[in-house]
Amino acid sequence: MQHTFDNVQPGQTVCFRAGTYPLTVSSGYNQRLKNSGTSSSPITFTNYPGEVAIIHGNTLVAGAYVTFV
Structure with missing residues (x-):
């Protein structure tokens, strides 16, 4: 995850x-x-169509124009 965020x-x-x-x-x-x-x-984070992904943990979002859908 962190690699992706970076x-x-x-x-x-x-x-x-x-x-x-x-x-x-x-x-x-x-x-x-x-x-x-x-x-x-914007930067967008989402699931693949028809799939459910669960991110379990604490995430600090310090960037602007970031969307989790």
């Missing part, structure tokens, strides 16, 4: 496959999303 660029859509993504850290945030999209090119 490399995603404005205008990109990240699709998660079905499953549970457990993120284990003893304290604080499990991952941090610092990258930002723009008003015309």
